[in-house]
Amino acid sequence: MxxxxxxxxxxxxxxxxxxxxxxxxxxxxxxxxxxxxxxxxxxxxxxxxxxxxxxxxxxxxxxxxxxxxxxxxxxxxxxxxxxxxxxxxxxxxxxxxxxxxxxxxxxxxxxxxxxxxxxxxxxxxxxxxxxxxxxxxxxxxxxxxxxxxxxxxxxxxxxxxxxxxxxxxxxxxxxxxxxxxxxxxxxxxxxxxxxxxxxxxxxxxxxxxxxxxxxxxxxxxxxxxxxxxxxxxxxxxxxxxxxxxxGRAYEPIEGYRVKGAEILMLTMGSMGETAAVAIDELRKKGIPAGLLKMKLWRPFPFDELKKAVKGAKTLIVTDRAVSFGGPGGPVAGEVRSALYDQPTRPAIINEIIGLGGRDMMVEHFMEIVMKAAKAGRKKRKEAYEFYGVREA
Amino acid sequence: MAAKKWPENWQNVNRGCVVFRPGSAGDYHTGSWRAQQPVWDNVKCIKCGLCYIVCPEGCISEGSDGYYSADLDYCKGCGICTHECWPRAIKMVEEG
Amino acid sequence: MSMPSNFKLVENFDLYAPKLTDREEYFCPGHRACQGCGEALAVRLMCKALGKDTVVTNATGCMEIVGSLYPTTAWKVPWIHVAFPNAAAVASGVEAGLKALRRQGKIADRDVKSVGIGGDGATMDIGIQALSGAMERGHDMLYVCFDNEAYMNTGIQRSSATPFGASTTTAPAGKVSIGNKTWKKNLPEIMVAHNLAYVATASHGYPLDFMNKVKKARSLKGPSYIHCFTVCPTGWRSASEITMKLARLATETGIFPLYEVENGKYRMTVEPRTPLRPVEDYLKLQGRFRHLPPDQIKVIQDRVNMEYRKLLNKVEHSKSWSEM
Known part of the structure; x- marks a missing residue:
């Protein structure tokens, strides 16, 4: 037992x-x-x-x-x-x-x-x-x-x-x-x-x-x-x-409150737990947010990703690493290219978060989603953002 | 395992490029590199086996009569056997 | 009739000893080493001395390239290559794997020796950390360095094994340079400092001495190290037929003495005729030293004399250790 x-x-x-x-x-x-x-x-x-x-x-x-x-x-x-x-x-x-x-x-x-x-x-x-x-x-x-x-x-x-x-x-x-x-x-x-x-x-x-x-x-x-x-x-x-x-189920991309979600956030690793609490809070506020937790990075779950984002208007991809001088975060780069040939695809926002142990609290994830909800499908100036970076 | 068709298609490549045929390098005949070949004079040969020991190819072997010869499929003609044979029983001669 | 100096007529046993070696070839014909390659010869002899119950881990280098062109292999013993700097680490893993599986009864209950091999670059430069670690941890393994005194596989670049005065492609002789300006690193001494069961220098120029050392190292439990001198006609710009002669000259001049260190005790295994032959006899046969003027040859001669005396002192002093 x-x-x-x-x-x-x-x-x-x-x-x-x-x-x-x-x-x-x-x-x-x-x-x-x-x-x-x-x-x-x-x-x-x-x-x-x-x-x-x-x-x-x-x-x-x-x-x-x-x-x-x-x-x-x-x-x-x-x-x-x-x-x-x-x-x-x-x-x-x-x-x-x-x-x-x-x-x-x-x-x-x-x-x-x-x-x-x-x-x-x-x-x-x-x-x-x-x-x-x-x-x-x-x-x-x-x-x-x-x-x-x-x-x-x-x-x-x-x-x-x-x-x-x-x-x-x-x-x-x-x-x-x-x-x-x-x-x-x-x-x-x-x-x-x-x-x-x-x-x-x-x-x-x-x-x-x-x-x-x-x-x-x-x-x-x-x-x-x-x-x-x-x-x-x-x-x-x-x-x-x-x-x-x-008795415990595993999927390449595990969805959390994805039913009817217009804004999806994708996380990898332990931050999924904090993000899930943020999703709960957002749902309480009536924001149609959901969470995708990616468990399988290689081989990359192309089919599962395509299926998971179907119907979503916005996909926020969180990255915990930087591809310097490149597409932003490596996960977002891959997600973008995986969805490129889809007839309809969500707008993709790339947030680089939690670098070098920087704390990410529930309210941080909420802020990211609410900002995205407000912007709607309006294109951002930058392809990616270092979330919470102090600017001059 | 028998020799496979070469070059292989990707489905037939051995996992991890493992080679299951020990000693199969012999498929390739290095003898074509040679400009000179060793020739033994068995009158002078004392059957000491030194030529067999000093061959970098390992292509010199003892025959049933106790005398030595090189496998010309592999002998690269380096001349070490000839140089080392102190009874001077081996000569290097130009490839005909 | 002139005879190579390593043969003593009175010792007919030695003379016919080749007859007593293992006739099986474990590093087989068809390998693509250069004509007259001393390293290929040394590897072949090592395998004969080790026998079939051996797993060889090969660092990247000439022997790895010339013997394992997929889909063929020159090796008849189990053989693995992973990368350049890690042969000793891989071999230590092989030893641990075999040990665990044997203890659990998953493989046959018999001694299979894990043997790491690499060139001087793979052993003395990029692989010295992995070597030191594997040796220090006390694995039951043998490591053999085949030292041809430069990075031959990549095109004769200088390594820490390159002798003073040799011209290499990265330490070339030039108008203001005599070539390599440093003295060869003494790795056998570094291995002695690891308190190994057995450390020896060897040379393919003395095949039976080398094979006996390999057999001894194989039979001892624990880590052992053999540093084998190997002639490279391509990199040294020497005639292919004098590969054996050059290796003997290295020992006869005192440049590469052959000794073994068992439990810290030094013993000469080949005693060259004294006085030693002048180093010039060795240097003049090789293109890599051809540029050296007499005053530089004297610098080398003085250094060799000193190092040789130091070694004889160690032999002499360690004789008395058994009485302690």
Missing amino acids: SKRIGIEVAVAAAEAAALCRFDVAAVYPITPQSHVAEHLSNIVADGRIDAEFITVESEHSAMSAAMGASATGARVVTATSSQGLMYMHEVLPIASAMRLPIVMAIANRAVSGPLNILNDHSDIMPQRDSGWISLFAENGQEVVDMMIQAFKIAEHRDVQLPVNVNIDGFQLTHMVEPLEMPDQKEVDKFLPPYKPYATLHPDKPVSMGTFAMNDVYTEVMKAKDAALVNSKEVILAVWKEWEKRF
Whole structure:
């Protein structure tokens, strides 16, 4: 039976990996991810599962060691944040190209400079094109569920790709939340043992990470893209199975009070909870607002997005990172291009919010929506706005 | 696993570019690079096997009679075997 | 009849020792290394010494490129390549993975050695952090650096392994430059400072010595490191047939002495004839040193003499450690 407990979310993420009986963990400490690393090592030190914990000397080596271990057929977990993720960047696309189903918890945090240890999404956004499946959790329960789902998705024979689970640093990682820890037996039934496609063992020698020239590199890239695109079907099936077994439903884009909503706001991560309260308040005031919470960033849920915005007059896309000198926020850039070929589409407003841990309260979200409601379909001068920035 | 048709289409690319045929580099014959080839004089050869050890290609092997020869499919003609053979049993000769 | 100086007529065992090596090729013909490549030879010999129960992790570099052109591979042992700076980290993950799976009974219960390999750039420059970390953590693995003294794969650029006076494409000899102005970094010493089970220098010029060291490192539990000197005819501008000779000369001149350090104790494994041959005998056969005037050759000679004396002192002093 699942157990309802109060637990720090970072600790819960490690516990979820333990429920998946990982064989190897390779993690380097970084704020605010360190509690994941510490707790994973506690689990191994107490012999709760039979695994190896590698105290790597950097995040680059964390991902490298994870890849080496995964290539032997081991189930591997790692975790990082911010600069650590940036430092890993070189090897991330190699992990996906080599089709190694590593699961990584990311405690999302702003990227330097200036140094800032608080939450936003500027660490994960530059990894967008690494070929990883990317999930965004809104609360502690989703973190636990997604960590377990991640192994099943990653290791699925039709997927075989690494998965990252994005957890807002501090705002989520350091919260103590009441949540349901699934029972070990139930997880064992949900998650079969990993059956790798190829492993490094002398009984059947293979070469991995070979060198491919222009005669085949395009085909390799097409295969990788197809793997990502096709993984959505498996993700949806895994979520359906999860709902059946554990009673909690997951969707690529979860709607909240979207019925009759003329103004929609799109969030990713933990801010969905605050925004939902704002939507409730706005509805009380008679403003027809609704919320879209995007849980699946890669593969990008094109069909679900198109469906979700149908009928809306305005779509406010919140971004927690900046594509400097570009389209504003990376999420808005993608949403705009995804909707461009739709015969009717909402006006899109891009608000860049919560950078480097800047608080976003209920009234802030309300202000954003009310401003949009007032403007109607009138085009804004700027394609995007740094919400709340102090001007001279 | 048998050799596949080449070049592959994207549906047939091995996941992660894994190669399941150990030693399959032998499909490619580096012997075409050669300008000179080693020729053994078995009268001088003392069957020590030094030529076999020092070959960067690993293409020199011992025959059933205990004498050595190079697999000309792979020998690049570097001349190390000839230079190292102290009984001077190997000569490099121009490719005919 | 002149004989290579590494062969001693009285030791017929050594003379016929090639017969006793593993006949299987694990780094196979068809690889696309240059003619007379010392590194390809050294890798081939290493594999023979390691045998089939080995997983090789290869840093990006010549050996990775020439041996793994998809859809083929020259490797007969399980082999993985990830990137340039992380071979030691990947190999440490391979070791951990095999260990966990073996303990859980998911794979066969036998020793499979994880071996990381890389060139001097991948090992001594961009990969030194990953190497230091993997070695310090005490993984049961071997790392072998194949040192040909520059970034050969990218076109002979200078690395921290490039010797003083060598002309490279990023440390070229010119009107006001003698080429590379720094002395070769002593990575074996840095590895000794990691308190490894075993550290050795080796050279393909002494194949049996190298293979014995690989076998010893393989048999020891814990991390071990071998620094293998490899001649690069392309980068050194030397004739392909003298690859073995140049490697021997490096040792006979004292430029690259062959020793091993077991539990901190130094031992020479090849004792060159004394007095050592002059460094000029080695330098003059290579285009990369051709520009050096006599006064610079003397600078190199003095440095080599000093370094060699230092090493002999370590050997001498560490003999007494067993009595402590």
